[in-house]
Amino acid sequence: MASMTDDDLKQMSQDERAKALGMTTEQLTGKSLYIEFDPEASERYTYPWSHDVDFNKRTEIDTDTLSTTEMNSAIRDRMKEGYGTIVLKNPRGKHSLGVGILNKLNLIVEGSCGYFGVGLIDGPNVRITGRVGWSCGENMMAGTVVIEKNAGSTFGAAMRGGDLVCRGSVGSRTGIDQKGGTIIVGGDTGALSGFMMQRGRMVVCGNAGKNLGDSMYDGTIFVGGEIRSLGVDAIEAELTDLDRQWLTRKLTQYGLMPDKGVDHFTKVVAGKQLWNYDNLEPSEKKLIL
Amino acid sequence: MCGIAGLIHKGKSANVGSEMTAMLQALKHRGPDSTGYAVYGEPTEGDYVMRLKVAEAEDMGRGRGVHKLIETRIADVEEIMEEAGAKVKSREAVTEYALRYVLTHEGNTGDMAKSIEEVDGVEILSMGNGLELIKDLGDATVVSEMYGLMDFKGTHGIGHTRMATESDVDIKSAHPYWAFPYNDVSVVHNGQITNYWIMRREMERKGHRFMSNCDSELLAVYTAHNLSNGISLEDSLRQSIDEIDGVFTYLVATKDQLGMAKDTMAAKPLVLYESDDLIAMASEEVAIRAILPEEIDTTDPYDEEVRVWQA
Numbered sequence: 001m002a003s004m005t006d007d008d009l010k011q012m013s014q015d016e017r018a019k020a021l022g023m024t025t026e027q028l029t030g031k032s033l034y035i036e037f038d039p040e041a042s043e044r045y046t047y048p049w050s051h052d053v054d055f056n057k058r059t060e061i062d063t064d065t066l067s068t069t070e071m072n073s074a075i076r077d078r079m080k081e082g083y084g085t086i087v088l089k090n091p092r093g094k095h096s097l098g099v100g101i102l103n104k105l106n107l108i109v110e111g112s113c114g115y116f117g118v119g120l121i122d123g124p125n126v127r128i129t130g131r132v133g134w135s136c137g138e139n140m141m142a143g144t145v146v147i148e149k150n151a152g153s154t155f156g157a158a159m160r161g162g163d164l165v166c167r168g169s170v171g172s173r174t175g176i177d178q179k180g181g182t183i184i185v186g187g188d189t190g191a192l193s194g195f196m197m198q199r200g201r202m203v204v205c206g207n208a209g210k211n212l213g214d215s216m217y218d219g220t221i222f223v224g225g226e227i228r229s230l231g232v233d234a235i236e237a238e239l240t241d242l243d244r245q246w247l248t249r250k251l252t253q254y255g256l257m258p259d260k261g262v263d264h265f266t267k268v269v270a271g272k273q274l275w276n277y278d279n280l281e282p283s284e285k286k287l288i289l
Numbered sequence: 290m291c292g293i294a295g296l297i298h299k300g301k302s303a304n305v306g307s308e309m310t311a312m313l314q315a316l317k318h319r320g321p322d323s324t325g326y327a328v329y330g331e332p333t334e335g336d337y338v339m340r341l342k343v344a345e346a347e348d349m350g351r352g353r354g355v356h357k358l359i360e361t362r363i364a365d366v367e368e369i370m371e372e373a374g375a376k377v378k379s380r381e382a383v384t385e386y387a388l389r390y391v392l393t394h395e396g397n398t399g400d401m402a403k404s405i406e407e408v409d410g411v412e413i414l415s416m417g418n419g420l421e422l423i424k425d426l427g428d429a430t431v432v433s434e435m436y437g438l439m440d441f442k443g444t445h446g447i448g449h450t451r452m453a454t455e456s457d458v459d460i461k462s463a464h465p466y467w468a469f470p471y472n473d474v475s476v477v478h479n480g481q482i483t484n485y486w487i488m489r490r491e492m493e494r495k496g497h498r499f500m501s502n503c504d505s506e507l508l509a510v511y512t513a514h515n516l517s518n519g520i521s522l523e524d525s526l527r528q529s530i531d532e533i534d535g536v537f538t539y540l541v542a543t544k545d546q547l548g549m550a551k552d553t554m555a556a557k558p559l560v561l562y563e564s565d566d567l568i569a570m571a572s573e574e575v576a577i578r579a580i581l582p583e584e585i586d587t588t589d590p591y592d593e594e595v596r597v598w599q600a
Contacts, residue, residue: 092582093574111584114575131587133574134558152589153555171589172555191555191592209591 047122050103053084063097064090071097079103093133098126115152118145121162134171137164140181146254153190156183159200165254172209175202178219186256194221194268195231203247203265205256213268221268222247224258235271243267291452291464291479292316293559294571295540296580297445297547297598301566302331306433306441308580312571313429313448315579319572320452323463324432325424327475328446329600332419332544336378337392337472340414341366341405344386345459346426348410358410359385365408373401383436387414387425399470403498412461412500417473419443419544424463444600445547447540449477456503465542466509469498471516473544478505479572480537480557488533508539516543526550526595540570548597555592562587568598 009017059078063071071088075098078086085106091097095114098107098121105124109117112130122141131149135157142162153171156164161181172190175183180200188206197216207225214231221234222243230236239262247262258264294312296305305328313324343362348355370377375394382388394401402413415422423436429450433439449464456462468474482488482504489499489507497510511533515525522541526548536556541548549570551559560574562585569577574587590596 090582092578095573095575112574112578112587114573130584131574133560149586150588152560153558169588172592190589191553 047102050123051079052082053079053103053105054082055084055106057083058085058087059083060087060089062089063094064092068094068096072099075101075105075107079105091130095133098124112149121145131168132166136166137162140164142181150187151185155185155189156181159183161200163250163254165256167254167256169206174204175200175221178202182250184250184254184256188225191228192231194219194234197221197270201246203250205251205258213270215274216270217272218270222265223268224262224265227266227268230268233271233274234268237267237269239263239265239267290319292319292450292572292576293447293464293477293479293538293540294449294569294576295445295447295477295542295547295549296567296569297600299566299568299598299600302442302444304441305329305443305446306438309446309448310429310433310438311579312569312576313450315576316450316572317428320450321428322453322458323424323426323451323460324429324449325422325451325464325477326433326438326446326448327415327420327422327465327467327477327542328438328441328443329419329473329542329544330421330441330443332473334418335393337375337390337394337398337416337418338421339390339392339416340387340422341390341411342387342414342460343411345461346384346386347459349385356385362408362411363388366405366411369404369408370401373404375401384425387423387436389421398472402470406498406500413467413469415467415475416470417544420467420473420475420542422465422467422475424449424460424465426458426460426463444545445542447475447477447542447547449479455481456501461501462503464503464505466503466506468509468513468516468541469500471513474509474512474516474541476505476509476512476539476541478508478537478539480539480552481535482507482533482537483535484533485535504535505539508533508537508541512541522546522548523595523597526597530593530595538572545600546597547600548595549590550595551590551592553593555590555594559590560587561590561596 061074087108091111093114096116097113098118100120101124102122107126109128114133117132117136118126119138124143126145128147132151134152135154137145138157141160144163147166150168151166151170155170155174158177159181160179163182165184167186169187170189174189174193176195178197178200183202185204189204191209192211194213197219199219201220203222205224208223208227210228211231213234251257375392378391425432465475465477485504492510537552538557538559558572562569562577
């Protein structure tokens with residue numbers, strides 16, 4: 001940088017100038033679709049400090065009288081002892097259950113969770129037999145979460161990876177700020193779902209509320225039912241063969257495949273007419289040009 | 290952020306006092322400043338229950354003068370009631386500053402209520418045939434025990450745990466709000482109303498009174514205004530979504546109904562449980578689970594959703 005003169009910069013293309021000045025003009029168009037979906041790939045990443053657990057070793061924790069901290073500590077203690085299957089009993093809508101688990105684990109919650117259930121997880125497979133409150137799976141990195149009943153609002157907010165599945169209906173602002181991974185909803189979703197979505201995919205088998213995909217940057221939303229209205233800069237796109245294959249695979253995997261197949265799904269993507277990662281701020285443009 | 294809760298038993302009375310206490314205690318973390326209940330017993334035709342406060346809880350630490358002042362205020366209130374032709378059947382001083390009257394009255398209780406509130410420092414918390422409105426500083430159990438609510442039997446109720454954000458920590462800013470002077474109507478709210486002053490001035494021009502600077506009081510006044518114009522509870526709730534700006538979820542209870550409305554953004558939470566004989570709702574499921582520990586199915590109402598249930 002220091003040795004670069006104004007003349008050097010003037011001779012570069014805009015792309016080179018941006019890179020030389022430490023900025024990026026990465027083109028995101030369609031990228032997530034091809035990089036994230038590889039039928040042959042599997043996620044096998046573990047942290048160096050993670051516990052070696054055995055899925056065949058099963059234990060139960062009665063959460064009835066435990067506080068949030070005690071519940072989450074108990075899960076970690078059992079993982080340290082090598083238990084790979086942990087069943088939580090009587091959660092009764094408690095908040096922040098199972099957050100921040102960075103380990104492979106089968107976590108079975110027999111009942112319902114409150115807010116921020118299984119947020120920030122990286123790796124575990126979670127099955128919740130009841131309902132979850134707001135912000136379930138927020139910021140999750142990897143793993144699988146399957147919820148048998150309904151879910152609250154901001155389902156999978158800022159999610160980065162893994163599969164987050166709700167067989168019932170979910171509240172509003174599903175996948176707000178989603179940055180990766182897959183959200184699958186068996187029923188309906190509320191208003192402003194996919195708001196500011198950046199990457200990843202969302203599948204809604206039922207209906208979607210108003211302003212779907214409002215201000216989304218990238219990513220893809222598939223809706224099986226009716227869309228009350230599209231948000232600003234969200235547009236319909238054509239369903240490709242790759243989309244159909246992917247939808248069929250994912251929905252079959254979670255037992256949510258509609259009888260009539262996947263051809264009726266509407267695909268929603270970003271129109272990219274609003275502010276986009278590909279653009280530079282006016283002040284940055286001034287620097288370069 | 291505040292917590293709200295409500296429940297309604299269909300066609301039967303139950304221990305609503307202890308149920309509401311359990312629900313609101315579970316929501317304490319959403320607001321520890323004050324707790325309020327509006328519970329509905331079997332309506333007694335002809336008898337009115339009036340709850341009022343003659344001072345704020347914090348006034349009690351202001352020396353001996355306040356006790357004398359309270360006595361004078363109570364005497365003034367009772368004189369006005371007598372002049373208005375009300376017959377007091379019983380008087381109970383739950384705390385030094387909160388009283389409960391059972392009275393009979395022929396004619397318009399609204400006019401009498403307006404005269405009573407002309408006494409400085411006096412606010413009627415509720416009036417009606419079935420409604421008992423209780424609110425004070427402290428968590429759900431503290432308030433419930435202070436006012437002997439644990440044994441209260443009734444059909445439905447709403448409640449609120451308050452985290453004061455826009456106005457003071459005192460009883461006049463606590464919820465629920467009675468829809469003055471409309472008997473048996475009460476409101477609890479979680480959210481912020483952004484066109485509060487515009488709407489308040491409009492309501493004041495129409496002759497309605499505001500006792501606090503709390504934006505939630507607007508919803509009570511607004512509901513009272515609509516009901517007095519012959520608009521049904523359901524239509525009032527629906528209309529409010531267009532006319533009230535901001536983020537809100539609120540519950541309204543009348544003598545035999547319980548209603549809810551959610552704003553256009555659905556930004557404030559509500560979890561709903563419905564069965565054939567009981568409907569319960571709260572800001573968080575944990576409150577519903579405080580009275581229904583078994584596995585249940587619950588849903589989140591969507592944006593602009595309005596529901597009304599009959600007792």
